[in-house]
Amino acid sequence: MSTTTELTNWQSVHDEVLRRIHTREWKPGDQIPKEVELAEELGCARATVNRALRELAAEGFLDRRRKAGTRVAAHPVRRARLDIPVIRLEIEGRGQKYTYGLLLSERRTPPPEICANLGVTANSDMLHITSLHLADGKPYMFEERWVSVAATPEIVDADLSKISANEWLVLHAPYTKGDISFSAVLASENEAKILRTQKNEPLFLIERTTWEGEKGITSARLVFAPGYRMHTAL
Amino acid sequence: MSTTTELTNWQSVHDEVLRRIHTREWKPGDQIPKEVELAEELGCARATVNRALRELAAEGFLDRRRKAGTRVAAHPVRRARLDIPVIRLEIEGRGQKYTYGLLLSERRTPPPEICANLGVTANSDMLHITSLHLADGKPYMFEERWVSVAATPEIVDADLSKISANEWLVLHAPYTKGDISFSAVLASENEAKILRTQKNEPLFLIERTTWEGEKGITSARLVFAPGYRMHTAL
DNA sequence: AAATATAATATGTACGTACATAATATCACT
DNA sequence: AGTGATATTATGTACGTACATATTATATTT
Structure with missing residues (x-):
């Protein structure tokens, strides 16, 4: 009919x-x-x-x-497809100017919580990187990252003042398994200073960990400036 | 080879x-x-x-x-598939006991920001609902929602003290278009009281709006208790 | 040299047939 | 009634062919 x-x-x-x-x-x-x-x-x-x-x-x-x-489906589970782009593209995609500043890059052994996250030993050879991503000159996101040197030895030769660790990793260290989480935290004194905002502002936090097979590659903590909203259609 | x-x-x-x-x-x-x-x-x-x-x-x-x-792909955009289940299933899925309390249900005209969200006129006939979702008896999420009575007339007959508005809508008012956003906010005095936490705690906020065609159905603001983390594999 | 029409080509999709696989239903047997 | 073997069935997938479509490359015209 x-x-x-x-x-x-x-x-x-x-x-x-x-x-x-x-x-x-x-x-x-x-x-x-x-x-x-x-x-x-x-x-x-x-x-x-x-x-x-x-x-x-x-x-x-x-x-x-x-x-x-x-x-x-009895319980229509709606799936939102979250595209997680490189920060630079996210900012440039909105027509803003992207700049990036490397704050710290040191080679050292990781603290216990990072070991637990990545499943590596406490004496692992890792790169500890903190950096700030800016949109139109304003602080946008503060990144603190640990990268396993064993998993991606080439990163010690990368010029991380020119290209962000995230972007370098995306291009050079594909992963097979990843985990991402979203939450809300209060700005610590240090984070507030770097993001040029008040202490105790509510901040959007993304934590990412990626593995290649069973080898932990990197664990990152991304804290966004106040007012950040992640959104998508469904 | x-x-x-x-x-x-x-x-x-x-x-x-x-x-x-x-x-x-x-x-x-x-x-x-x-x-x-x-x-x-x-x-x-x-x-x-x-x-x-x-x-x-x-x-x-x-x-x-x-x-x-x-x-x-030159810039491997990783897509995280976010499953957005009914809160009840999310809680029960972790083996916790789900309870639900209807705090308020009134029929009235919406405030301007809701009108703008849904694309309805200021004199629209809407249902205003607030409710609290609990896991193992502890406040888990506070929901404030506006539902268009014009779009889904049957909802005025639903017993929203038994089934949450969200769950009722999922089963009775499928939508064609939706928007979801995630951010971090500070607990207001009222929210803090309802979620039984401190004022000025950082809270995870989800805002959802759904349409059927061009008709706005519902707009919801979901504030989660401190410590909430949304996570997924990628 | 620029603009326009035309050909070439890699992906996109539809169809019919065949067989694989997982889950259920049925039957035989105890 | 319960247990296990067997048949049935709906989806899952592979294949070859044919044609559609978007886009690029080439040829033609101005």
């Missing part, structure tokens, strides 16, 4: 299924027709329906299981 | 390409062989290669353009 015109591409099938979910023709928990049936109804190949349903499952709208069939 | 055994499924092709990127056999910015060539080299169909490369592009490792070919 529904389609006089045929839906012969996967995008339109995707949209049609999503429409039926939105209009609650198919409600959360409901089983939807099997691929062959849908293909027949819509006038396309099963592969096309499969592609559409696969995407919808990846987006969290559908739950699919072999033999059991496909049903509308 | 590389493959004596053939890679005839898309996962292994995916992994092999990723391996070559990781080992820097193919460096950022490099053009990689075209689909037909890769298919021939690896001993599989072009469709299989296509599937693998499509996934890798979606994951941000590759840039693909018709006619121009496929190249390793």
